[in-house]
Amino acid sequence: MVNGDSVQARMDQQTLDAGPGGAELHLDPRRDSGISAISYRSNSTLTESVQSDNPVFRFVEENGRTYHSYKEGRYPLPNDAREQGRSTVEHHLWRLTLRDKLYLAPINRLNHVLDIGTGTGLWAFELAVRFPNARVIGTDLSPIQPQYIPTNCQFEIDDAEDEWLYRQKFDLIHSRANVFSFQSPETVITSAYSALASNGWLEFKDFVFPFRCDDNSWNGTALQTWNRLLEDCIVRSGRRLYVEEYAQMFHNVGLVNVTERLFIWPISPWPQGPRNEHLRELGRWTRKNLLEGLESLSLMLLTKFGGMSKEEVLQLVQNAKADFWDTKNHVYVQM
Ligand SMILES: C[S@@+](CC[C@H](N)C(=O)[O-])C[C@H]1O[C@@H](n2cnc3c(N)ncnc32)[C@H](O)[C@@H]1O
Incomplete structure (x- = not known):
């Protein structure tokens, strides 16, 4: 305000x-x-x-x-x-x-x-x-x-x-x-x-990038590799990952009554239990969003700043997409 x-x-x-x-x-x-x-x-x-x-x-x-x-x-x-x-x-x-x-x-x-x-x-x-x-x-x-x-x-x-x-x-x-x-x-x-x-x-x-996984269940997956490579390329392209600094930036310019609300988008319906139906619903839509979004996010950045060919990027994306279907990967996006 x-x-x-x-x-x-x-x-x-x-x-x-x-x-x-x-x-x-x-x-x-x-x-x-x-x-x-x-x-x-x-x-x-x-x-x-x-x-x-x-x-x-x-x-x-x-x-x-x-x-x-x-x-x-x-x-x-x-x-x-x-x-x-x-x-x-x-x-x-x-x-x-x-x-x-x-x-x-x-x-x-x-x-x-x-x-x-x-x-x-x-x-x-x-x-x-x-x-x-x-x-x-x-x-x-x-x-x-x-x-x-x-x-x-x-x-x-x-x-x-x-x-x-x-x-x-x-x-x-x-x-x-x-x-x-x-x-x-x-x-x-x-x-x-x-x-x-x-x-x-x-x-x-x-949303905060890279994605998060509190129990390391995604270790060794293509999705984890994709996150690392994209983060590298974002930095190499001269961009910053600044979302977690928004609240401080708001304060710095003199805004008052600053509130930060955190939400999570699981990357699939992996959260279990009867009370997590809403999270599973978010997970199904997040998966749909990211199955398409992975290519959008990476094509320009990985080809220009990661030295990868279009075919290599598409292959990595294809492999990472498979990880969205394994609910053992407890990955989420912090919003
Ligand atoms: C991920 S989209 C989000 C679109 C919309 N806010 C939404 O939530 O559906 C980001 C948009 O920001 C636009 N954009 C990027 N840099 C911008 C800038 N410097 N000024 C205005 N728009 C910008 C892009 O063209 C793109 O359409």
Whole structure:
């Protein structure tokens, strides 16, 4: 929660193109570096000409997957239909975990909400439906959000690590699954702090990498090897694993009433006993999520920073996937 308020100026967006069906692409003149902060809204269809004309829609192809082109190379996971499908599964997992809540912050009155690294925009979309009086903005490097959206929802192509120039203050700023997104999460949290309304809330939800196994039952598995190799490559790529530092970062910028909640996602329905049905349910969905996610997480990082060929990565992924089916592997993801 933030105390106090500050003023920021944001220039009006300039409409560059309006498609015949109500699709609009805006180029924000806030920055002088070209195509930063494009927002698009579509009541019907986003026209082909808008899509093909703008470089942000021309995705980078690598190893049979596509990646964002705006700020190319910054984010290591693909943005194609496979990855979007996986993130829909993960969205379901979050809803299961939080018993259908979209956020935990103790706030019901929402005027302005921002979702950074919104991905396919499902969270922003659903929040806009649940709170029709709120204005919800979702931002991302990839234009992969749906075309048909609630009128109180808007998506922008923007880098959350660039300077924030929003004119309005936000009651809730949300970030989910951005563990591999930011080079400097401190910069993002500082910007968010300045963009919060009085008594506004900042909520970050994420997973801790590498996975955990308290009883070493995964020793010698391909899944353990995959975790080690990926961790090495993340570090070699200049990225940091910062999720467990979020609470301290929140304190450091001056946020008060900071609460950290821990959850676990077992990687399969391995937790036993009559009281663990909820964990087993999370385990089944986590397995589904990760059976697809393993390749997304590793292709770029292991080929670029681990010296592995595409075929070697796919073989490792294939071997690691088998370990999800053996419930003797008591592995979980800390959320
Ligand atoms: C794992 S996805 C999470 C998507 C969404 N928050 C969810 O939970 O479904 C991370 C997203 O962050 C986006 N991203 C990465 N770096 C970013 C940045 N610097 N600014 C804005 N978005 C970023 C990626 O393009 C990707 O869509």
